[in-house]
Amino acid sequence: MERRDIEIFLTLAEELHFGRTADRLLISPSRVSQTIANLERRFGVTLFDRTSRRVELSPVGAALYADVRAGHDRIQRGITAAIAAGRGVVGTLRIGLEAPAIAELAGPVFDRFRAENPGVELVFREAGFSDPLDLLRAGEVDVTVTNGPVDEDGFQEGPLLYSEPVVLAVGREHPLAACSTVSVDDLAGETVFRAGRRAAPYRPEPDRTAPTFLDLLTLIAAGEGVVPLAAHAADYFARPSLVMVPFEEGSPPVRWVLCWKRGQATARVAALAAAARGAVSGR
Structure with missing residues:
Protein backbone atom coordinates (compact mmCIF):
# COMPACT_ATOMS: atom_id res chain seq x y z
CA MET A 1 0.00 0.00 0.00
CA GLU A 2 1.26 3.46 -0.89
CA ARG A 3 1.24 6.11 1.82
CA ARG A 4 -1.72 7.93 0.28
CA ASP A 5 -3.65 4.67 -0.01
CA ILE A 6 -3.05 4.05 3.70
CA GLU A 7 -4.25 7.53 4.62
CA ILE A 8 -7.43 7.14 2.56
CA PHE A 9 -8.16 3.69 3.98
CA LEU A 10 -7.61 4.76 7.60
CA THR A 11 -9.64 7.95 7.25
CA LEU A 12 -12.59 6.19 5.61
CA ALA A 13 -12.47 3.53 8.34
CA GLU A 14 -12.83 6.32 10.93
CA GLU A 15 -15.35 8.51 9.11
CA LEU A 16 -17.39 5.74 7.40
CA HIS A 17 -18.45 8.39 4.91
CA PHE A 18 -16.89 9.06 1.51
CA GLY A 19 -17.70 12.77 1.51
CA ARG A 20 -16.25 13.47 4.97
CA THR A 21 -13.18 11.42 4.13
CA ALA A 22 -12.63 13.48 1.00
CA ASP A 23 -13.06 16.71 2.95
CA ARG A 24 -10.51 15.68 5.58
CA LEU A 25 -7.93 14.71 2.98
CA LEU A 26 -8.71 17.56 0.56
CA ILE A 27 -9.41 15.19 -2.32
CA SER A 28 -12.52 14.27 -4.32
CA PRO A 29 -14.99 11.57 -3.20
CA SER A 30 -14.36 9.77 -6.48
CA ARG A 31 -10.65 9.52 -5.57
CA VAL A 32 -11.62 7.90 -2.27
CA SER A 33 -13.96 5.44 -3.96
CA GLN A 34 -11.42 4.58 -6.67
CA THR A 35 -8.63 3.97 -4.13
CA ILE A 36 -10.75 1.64 -1.99
CA ALA A 37 -11.94 -0.27 -5.08
CA ASN A 38 -8.33 -0.69 -6.22
CA LEU A 39 -7.28 -1.99 -2.79
CA GLU A 40 -10.15 -4.47 -2.72
CA ARG A 41 -9.22 -5.78 -6.19
CA ARG A 42 -5.57 -6.05 -5.20
CA PHE A 43 -6.32 -7.93 -1.96
CA GLY A 44 -9.23 -9.95 -3.35
CA VAL A 45 -11.44 -9.12 -0.37
CA THR A 46 -14.16 -6.65 0.57
CA LEU A 47 -12.87 -4.03 2.98
CA PHE A 48 -16.08 -2.02 3.33
CA ASP A 49 -19.71 -3.08 3.14
CA ARG A 50 -21.50 -0.32 1.27
CA THR A 51 -25.18 0.44 0.75
CA SER A 52 -26.99 3.58 -0.39
CA ARG A 53 -27.40 4.59 3.27
CA ARG A 54 -24.29 3.50 5.13
CA VAL A 55 -20.66 2.43 4.96
CA GLU A 56 -19.27 -0.16 7.38
CA LEU A 57 -15.99 -1.99 7.77
CA SER A 58 -16.17 -5.64 6.81
CA PRO A 59 -14.64 -8.13 9.29
CA VAL A 60 -11.52 -8.30 7.10
CA GLY A 61 -11.46 -4.51 6.83
CA ALA A 62 -11.73 -4.12 10.60
CA ALA A 63 -8.82 -6.46 11.18
CA LEU A 64 -6.75 -4.68 8.53
CA TYR A 65 -7.58 -1.32 10.10
CA ALA A 66 -6.33 -2.43 13.53
CA ASP A 67 -3.02 -3.63 12.11
CA VAL A 68 -2.45 -0.73 9.71
CA ARG A 69 -3.43 1.91 12.29
CA ALA A 70 -0.93 0.54 14.81
CA GLY A 71 1.84 0.42 12.24
CA HIS A 72 1.00 3.84 10.83
CA ASP A 73 1.06 5.39 14.30
CA ARG A 74 4.48 3.87 15.02
CA ILE A 75 5.82 5.25 11.75
CA GLN A 76 4.40 8.70 12.47
CA ARG A 77 5.93 8.71 15.96
CA GLY A 78 9.27 7.75 14.47
CA ILE A 79 9.06 10.53 11.88
CA THR A 80 8.02 13.06 14.52
CA ALA A 81 10.89 12.02 16.77
CA ALA A 82 13.38 12.28 13.91
CA ILE A 83 12.17 15.77 12.99
CA ALA A 84 12.27 16.87 16.64
CA ALA A 85 15.81 15.53 17.01
CA GLY A 86 16.84 17.36 13.86
CA ARG A 87 15.52 20.58 15.33
CA GLY A 88 17.25 19.99 18.62
CA VAL A 89 13.95 19.46 20.48
CA VAL A 90 15.13 16.67 22.76
CA GLY A 91 16.07 16.38 26.42
CA THR A 92 14.18 17.66 29.46
CA LEU A 93 11.87 20.66 29.74
CA ARG A 94 11.52 21.92 33.32
CA ILE A 95 8.21 23.67 33.98
CA GLY A 96 7.39 25.72 37.06
CA LEU A 97 3.74 25.92 38.10
CA GLU A 98 2.29 28.77 40.11
CA ALA A 99 -0.82 26.59 40.50
CA PRO A 100 0.01 22.85 40.48
CA ALA A 101 -3.51 22.04 39.24
CA ILE A 102 -2.56 23.54 35.87
CA ALA A 103 -0.62 20.37 35.09
CA GLU A 104 -4.04 18.70 34.88
CA LEU A 105 -6.24 21.59 33.75
CA ALA A 106 -3.96 22.44 30.82
CA GLY A 107 -3.50 18.76 30.03
CA PRO A 108 -4.42 19.15 26.34
CA VAL A 109 -1.44 21.49 25.88
CA PHE A 110 1.02 19.11 27.51
CA ASP A 111 -0.47 16.09 25.72
CA ARG A 112 -0.04 17.85 22.39
CA PHE A 113 3.54 18.80 23.24
CA ARG A 114 4.39 15.18 24.13
CA ALA A 115 2.85 13.92 20.90
CA GLU A 116 4.76 16.47 18.82
CA ASN A 117 8.04 16.15 20.77
CA PRO A 118 8.43 12.55 21.94
CA GLY A 119 12.13 13.11 22.59
CA VAL A 120 11.42 15.59 25.40
CA GLU A 121 10.63 14.69 28.99
CA LEU A 122 8.42 17.13 30.91
CA VAL A 123 9.32 17.74 34.55
CA PHE A 124 6.95 19.82 36.69
CA ARG A 125 7.88 21.74 39.82
CA GLU A 126 5.69 23.77 42.13
CA ALA A 127 6.80 27.40 42.24
CA GLY A 128 7.00 29.45 45.43
CA PHE A 129 3.73 30.88 46.75
CA SER A 130 4.95 34.39 47.49
CA ASP A 131 7.17 34.57 44.38
CA PRO A 132 6.00 32.17 41.66
CA LEU A 133 8.84 33.31 39.38
CA ASP A 134 11.48 32.25 41.92
CA LEU A 135 12.48 29.02 40.18
CA LEU A 136 12.63 30.74 36.80
CA ARG A 137 14.67 33.58 38.24
CA ALA A 138 17.13 31.10 39.76
CA GLY A 139 17.44 29.11 36.54
CA GLU A 140 15.94 25.99 38.13
CA VAL A 141 13.17 25.76 35.50
CA ASP A 142 13.08 26.72 31.82
CA VAL A 143 9.56 28.15 31.77
CA THR A 144 6.84 28.93 34.29
CA VAL A 145 3.05 28.90 34.02
CA THR A 146 1.80 31.94 35.90
CA ASN A 147 -1.17 34.27 36.22
CA GLY A 148 -0.89 36.83 33.40
CA PRO A 149 -0.17 39.44 32.41
CA VAL A 150 3.59 39.29 32.99
CA ASP A 151 5.08 42.76 33.28
CA GLU A 152 8.15 42.15 35.46
CA ASP A 153 11.45 43.31 33.96
CA GLY A 154 13.51 40.58 32.34
CA PHE A 155 10.62 38.21 31.70
CA GLN A 156 8.70 37.44 28.51
CA GLU A 157 5.01 36.54 28.51
CA GLY A 158 4.12 33.66 26.23
CA PRO A 159 0.82 32.26 24.97
CA LEU A 160 -2.25 31.37 26.99
CA LEU A 161 -2.55 27.79 28.31
CA TYR A 162 -5.79 27.96 30.25
CA SER A 163 -8.41 30.51 31.28
CA GLU A 164 -10.92 30.21 34.10
CA PRO A 165 -13.34 32.37 36.13
CA PRO A 253 -10.96 35.64 34.20
CA VAL A 254 -7.65 34.31 35.43
CA ARG A 255 -5.35 33.75 32.46
CA TRP A 256 -2.62 31.14 32.94
CA VAL A 257 0.21 31.95 30.55
CA LEU A 258 3.72 30.75 29.80
CA CYS A 259 6.60 32.92 30.99
CA TRP A 260 10.33 32.64 30.40
CA LYS A 261 13.42 34.79 30.86
CA ARG A 262 13.67 37.33 28.10
CA GLY A 263 16.10 36.19 25.41
CA GLN A 264 16.34 32.65 26.84
CA ALA A 265 13.61 30.78 24.99
CA THR A 266 15.15 27.43 24.05
CA ALA A 267 13.91 25.21 21.22
CA ARG A 268 12.00 23.20 23.83
CA VAL A 269 10.31 26.31 25.23
CA ALA A 270 9.42 27.46 21.71
CA ALA A 271 7.92 24.02 20.99
CA LEU A 272 5.79 24.24 24.16
CA ALA A 273 4.60 27.71 23.14
CA ALA A 274 3.65 26.37 19.71
CA ALA A 275 1.76 23.46 21.31
CA ALA A 276 -0.12 25.90 23.55
CA ARG A 277 -1.17 28.07 20.61
CA GLY A 278 -2.34 25.05 18.67
CA ALA A 279 -4.21 23.41 21.54
CA VAL A 280 -5.97 26.59 22.69
CA SER A 281 -6.95 27.63 19.16
CA GLY A 282 -8.06 24.11 18.23
CA ARG A 283 -5.78 23.96 15.20
Whole structure:
Protein backbone atom coordinates (compact mmCIF):
# COMPACT_ATOMS: atom_id res chain seq x y z
CA MET A 1 0.00 0.00 0.00
CA GLU A 2 1.26 3.46 -0.89
CA ARG A 3 1.24 6.11 1.82
CA ARG A 4 -1.72 7.93 0.28
CA ASP A 5 -3.65 4.67 -0.01
CA ILE A 6 -3.05 4.05 3.70
CA GLU A 7 -4.25 7.53 4.62
CA ILE A 8 -7.43 7.14 2.56
CA PHE A 9 -8.16 3.69 3.98
CA LEU A 10 -7.61 4.76 7.60
CA THR A 11 -9.64 7.95 7.25
CA LEU A 12 -12.59 6.19 5.61
CA ALA A 13 -12.47 3.53 8.34
CA GLU A 14 -12.83 6.32 10.93
CA GLU A 15 -15.35 8.51 9.11
CA LEU A 16 -17.39 5.74 7.40
CA HIS A 17 -18.45 8.39 4.91
CA PHE A 18 -16.89 9.06 1.51
CA GLY A 19 -17.70 12.77 1.51
CA ARG A 20 -16.25 13.47 4.97
CA THR A 21 -13.18 11.42 4.13
CA ALA A 22 -12.63 13.48 1.00
CA ASP A 23 -13.06 16.71 2.95
CA ARG A 24 -10.51 15.68 5.58
CA LEU A 25 -7.93 14.71 2.98
CA LEU A 26 -8.71 17.56 0.56
CA ILE A 27 -9.41 15.19 -2.32
CA SER A 28 -12.52 14.27 -4.32
CA PRO A 29 -14.99 11.57 -3.20
CA SER A 30 -14.36 9.77 -6.48
CA ARG A 31 -10.65 9.52 -5.57
CA VAL A 32 -11.62 7.90 -2.27
CA SER A 33 -13.96 5.44 -3.96
CA GLN A 34 -11.42 4.58 -6.67
CA THR A 35 -8.63 3.97 -4.13
CA ILE A 36 -10.75 1.64 -1.99
CA ALA A 37 -11.94 -0.27 -5.08
CA ASN A 38 -8.33 -0.69 -6.22
CA LEU A 39 -7.28 -1.99 -2.79
CA GLU A 40 -10.15 -4.47 -2.72
CA ARG A 41 -9.22 -5.78 -6.19
CA ARG A 42 -5.57 -6.05 -5.20
CA PHE A 43 -6.32 -7.93 -1.96
CA GLY A 44 -9.23 -9.95 -3.35
CA VAL A 45 -11.44 -9.12 -0.37
CA THR A 46 -14.16 -6.65 0.57
CA LEU A 47 -12.87 -4.03 2.98
CA PHE A 48 -16.08 -2.02 3.33
CA ASP A 49 -19.71 -3.08 3.14
CA ARG A 50 -21.50 -0.32 1.27
CA THR A 51 -25.18 0.44 0.75
CA SER A 52 -26.99 3.58 -0.39
CA ARG A 53 -27.40 4.59 3.27
CA ARG A 54 -24.29 3.50 5.13
CA VAL A 55 -20.66 2.43 4.96
CA GLU A 56 -19.27 -0.16 7.38
CA LEU A 57 -15.99 -1.99 7.77
CA SER A 58 -16.17 -5.64 6.81
CA PRO A 59 -14.64 -8.13 9.29
CA VAL A 60 -11.52 -8.30 7.10
CA GLY A 61 -11.46 -4.51 6.83
CA ALA A 62 -11.73 -4.12 10.60
CA ALA A 63 -8.82 -6.46 11.18
CA LEU A 64 -6.75 -4.68 8.53
CA TYR A 65 -7.58 -1.32 10.10
CA ALA A 66 -6.33 -2.43 13.53
CA ASP A 67 -3.02 -3.63 12.11
CA VAL A 68 -2.45 -0.73 9.71
CA ARG A 69 -3.43 1.91 12.29
CA ALA A 70 -0.93 0.54 14.81
CA GLY A 71 1.84 0.42 12.24
CA HIS A 72 1.00 3.84 10.83
CA ASP A 73 1.06 5.39 14.30
CA ARG A 74 4.48 3.87 15.02
CA ILE A 75 5.82 5.25 11.75
CA GLN A 76 4.40 8.70 12.47
CA ARG A 77 5.93 8.71 15.96
CA GLY A 78 9.27 7.75 14.47
CA ILE A 79 9.06 10.53 11.88
CA THR A 80 8.02 13.06 14.52
CA ALA A 81 10.89 12.02 16.77
CA ALA A 82 13.38 12.28 13.91
CA ILE A 83 12.17 15.77 12.99
CA ALA A 84 12.27 16.87 16.64
CA ALA A 85 15.81 15.53 17.01
CA GLY A 86 16.84 17.36 13.86
CA ARG A 87 15.52 20.58 15.33
CA GLY A 88 17.25 19.99 18.62
CA VAL A 89 13.95 19.46 20.48
CA VAL A 90 15.13 16.67 22.76
CA GLY A 91 16.07 16.38 26.42
CA THR A 92 14.18 17.66 29.46
CA LEU A 93 11.87 20.66 29.74
CA ARG A 94 11.52 21.92 33.32
CA ILE A 95 8.21 23.67 33.98
CA GLY A 96 7.39 25.72 37.06
CA LEU A 97 3.74 25.92 38.10
CA GLU A 98 2.29 28.77 40.11
CA ALA A 99 -0.82 26.59 40.50
CA PRO A 100 0.01 22.85 40.48
CA ALA A 101 -3.51 22.04 39.24
CA ILE A 102 -2.56 23.54 35.87
CA ALA A 103 -0.62 20.37 35.09
CA GLU A 104 -4.04 18.70 34.88
CA LEU A 105 -6.24 21.59 33.75
CA ALA A 106 -3.96 22.44 30.82
CA GLY A 107 -3.50 18.76 30.03
CA PRO A 108 -4.42 19.15 26.34
CA VAL A 109 -1.44 21.49 25.88
CA PHE A 110 1.02 19.11 27.51
CA ASP A 111 -0.47 16.09 25.72
CA ARG A 112 -0.04 17.85 22.39
CA PHE A 113 3.54 18.80 23.24
CA ARG A 114 4.39 15.18 24.13
CA ALA A 115 2.85 13.92 20.90
CA GLU A 116 4.76 16.47 18.82
CA ASN A 117 8.04 16.15 20.77
CA PRO A 118 8.43 12.55 21.94
CA GLY A 119 12.13 13.11 22.59
CA VAL A 120 11.42 15.59 25.40
CA GLU A 121 10.63 14.69 28.99
CA LEU A 122 8.42 17.13 30.91
CA VAL A 123 9.32 17.74 34.55
CA PHE A 124 6.95 19.82 36.69
CA ARG A 125 7.88 21.74 39.82
CA GLU A 126 5.69 23.77 42.13
CA ALA A 127 6.80 27.40 42.24
CA GLY A 128 7.00 29.45 45.43
CA PHE A 129 3.73 30.88 46.75
CA SER A 130 4.95 34.39 47.49
CA ASP A 131 7.17 34.57 44.38
CA PRO A 132 6.00 32.17 41.66
CA LEU A 133 8.84 33.31 39.38
CA ASP A 134 11.48 32.25 41.92
CA LEU A 135 12.48 29.02 40.18
CA LEU A 136 12.63 30.74 36.80
CA ARG A 137 14.67 33.58 38.24
CA ALA A 138 17.13 31.10 39.76
CA GLY A 139 17.44 29.11 36.54
CA GLU A 140 15.94 25.99 38.13
CA VAL A 141 13.17 25.76 35.50
CA ASP A 142 13.08 26.72 31.82
CA VAL A 143 9.56 28.15 31.77
CA THR A 144 6.84 28.93 34.29
CA VAL A 145 3.05 28.90 34.02
CA THR A 146 1.80 31.94 35.90
CA ASN A 147 -1.17 34.27 36.22
CA GLY A 148 -0.89 36.83 33.40
CA PRO A 149 -0.17 39.44 32.41
CA VAL A 150 3.59 39.29 32.99
CA ASP A 151 5.08 42.76 33.28
CA GLU A 152 8.15 42.15 35.46
CA ASP A 153 11.45 43.31 33.96
CA GLY A 154 13.51 40.58 32.34
CA PHE A 155 10.62 38.21 31.70
CA GLN A 156 8.70 37.44 28.51
CA GLU A 157 5.01 36.54 28.51
CA GLY A 158 4.12 33.66 26.23
CA PRO A 159 0.82 32.26 24.97
CA LEU A 160 -2.25 31.37 26.99
CA LEU A 161 -2.55 27.79 28.31
CA TYR A 162 -5.79 27.96 30.25
CA SER A 163 -8.41 30.51 31.28
CA GLU A 164 -10.92 30.21 34.10
CA PRO A 165 -13.34 32.37 36.13
CA VAL A 166 -12.60 33.83 39.54
CA VAL A 167 -14.22 32.92 42.85
CA LEU A 168 -14.06 34.75 46.16
CA ALA A 169 -12.97 32.61 49.11
CA VAL A 170 -14.64 33.68 52.35
CA GLY A 171 -15.14 32.15 55.78
CA ARG A 172 -18.35 30.20 56.24
CA GLU A 173 -19.68 32.81 58.68
CA HIS A 174 -18.83 35.77 56.44
CA PRO A 175 -21.86 37.76 55.21
CA LEU A 176 -20.86 37.17 51.56
CA ALA A 177 -20.94 33.40 52.06
CA ALA A 178 -24.70 33.44 51.56
CA CYS A 179 -24.48 35.19 48.15
CA SER A 180 -24.92 33.30 44.90
CA THR A 181 -22.43 35.64 43.19
CA VAL A 182 -20.30 38.63 44.16
CA SER A 183 -19.10 41.71 42.31
CA VAL A 184 -16.12 44.00 42.53
CA ASP A 185 -18.24 46.47 44.49
CA ASP A 186 -18.78 43.83 47.18
CA LEU A 187 -15.06 44.01 48.00
CA ALA A 188 -15.35 47.59 49.21
CA GLY A 189 -14.52 47.73 52.90
CA GLU A 190 -13.16 44.17 52.97
CA THR A 191 -9.61 43.17 53.84
CA VAL A 192 -8.52 41.59 50.55
CA PHE A 193 -5.64 39.11 50.48
CA ARG A 194 -3.45 38.29 47.49
CA ALA A 195 -2.82 34.73 46.33
CA GLY A 196 0.25 34.28 44.12
CA ARG A 197 2.16 36.94 42.27
CA ARG A 198 -0.70 39.13 41.09
CA ALA A 199 -3.82 40.75 42.39
CA ALA A 200 -7.14 39.71 40.89
CA PRO A 201 -7.38 41.08 37.32
CA TYR A 202 -9.70 43.92 38.31
CA ARG A 203 -8.12 45.12 41.57
CA PRO A 204 -5.15 47.19 42.66
CA GLU A 205 -2.63 45.59 45.00
CA PRO A 206 -4.54 43.86 47.82
CA ASP A 207 -4.34 44.81 51.47
CA ARG A 208 -2.51 41.73 52.78
CA THR A 209 -0.58 38.62 51.79
CA ALA A 210 0.30 35.39 53.57
CA PRO A 211 3.56 33.41 53.59
CA THR A 212 1.98 30.15 52.31
CA PHE A 213 -1.28 29.05 50.72
CA LEU A 214 -2.14 27.04 53.83
CA ASP A 215 -1.66 30.16 55.96
CA LEU A 216 -3.85 32.09 53.55
CA LEU A 217 -6.75 29.64 53.72
CA THR A 218 -6.45 29.49 57.51
CA LEU A 219 -6.70 33.28 57.76
CA ILE A 220 -9.70 33.40 55.44
CA ALA A 221 -11.46 30.63 57.37
CA ALA A 222 -10.85 32.61 60.58
CA GLY A 223 -12.62 35.64 59.11
CA GLU A 224 -9.49 37.79 58.74
CA GLY A 225 -10.43 38.78 55.20
CA VAL A 226 -11.36 37.49 51.73
CA VAL A 227 -9.31 36.42 48.72
CA PRO A 228 -10.08 36.11 45.00
CA LEU A 229 -8.90 32.75 43.66
CA ALA A 230 -8.95 30.91 40.35
CA ALA A 231 -12.17 28.90 40.09
CA HIS A 232 -10.42 25.52 40.28
CA ALA A 233 -9.79 26.26 43.96
CA ALA A 234 -13.42 25.38 44.66
CA ASP A 235 -12.68 21.79 43.62
CA TYR A 236 -9.06 21.39 44.68
CA PHE A 237 -9.15 23.19 48.05
CA ALA A 238 -12.70 22.71 49.33
CA ARG A 239 -13.00 22.62 53.11
CA PRO A 240 -15.94 22.93 55.51
CA SER A 241 -14.74 26.25 56.92
CA LEU A 242 -14.63 28.01 53.54
CA VAL A 243 -17.13 29.07 50.89
CA MET A 244 -16.09 29.82 47.30
CA VAL A 245 -18.50 32.38 45.82
CA PRO A 246 -18.35 32.94 42.03
CA PHE A 247 -17.86 36.44 40.71
CA GLU A 248 -20.71 37.70 38.58
CA GLU A 249 -20.78 36.88 34.87
CA GLY A 250 -18.57 39.15 32.82
CA SER A 251 -15.87 39.52 35.48
CA PRO A 252 -12.33 39.20 34.08
CA PRO A 253 -10.96 35.64 34.20
CA VAL A 254 -7.65 34.31 35.43
CA ARG A 255 -5.35 33.75 32.46
CA TRP A 256 -2.62 31.14 32.94
CA VAL A 257 0.21 31.95 30.55
CA LEU A 258 3.72 30.75 29.80
CA CYS A 259 6.60 32.92 30.99
CA TRP A 260 10.33 32.64 30.40
CA LYS A 261 13.42 34.79 30.86
CA ARG A 262 13.67 37.33 28.10
CA GLY A 263 16.10 36.19 25.41
CA GLN A 264 16.34 32.65 26.84
CA ALA A 265 13.61 30.78 24.99
CA THR A 266 15.15 27.43 24.05
CA ALA A 267 13.91 25.21 21.22
CA ARG A 268 12.00 23.20 23.83
CA VAL A 269 10.31 26.31 25.23
CA ALA A 270 9.42 27.46 21.71
CA ALA A 271 7.92 24.02 20.99
CA LEU A 272 5.79 24.24 24.16
CA ALA A 273 4.60 27.71 23.14
CA ALA A 274 3.65 26.37 19.71
CA ALA A 275 1.76 23.46 21.31
CA ALA A 276 -0.12 25.90 23.55
CA ARG A 277 -1.17 28.07 20.61
CA GLY A 278 -2.34 25.05 18.67
CA ALA A 279 -4.21 23.41 21.54
CA VAL A 280 -5.97 26.59 22.69
CA SER A 281 -6.95 27.63 19.16
CA GLY A 282 -8.06 24.11 18.23
CA ARG A 283 -5.78 23.96 15.20
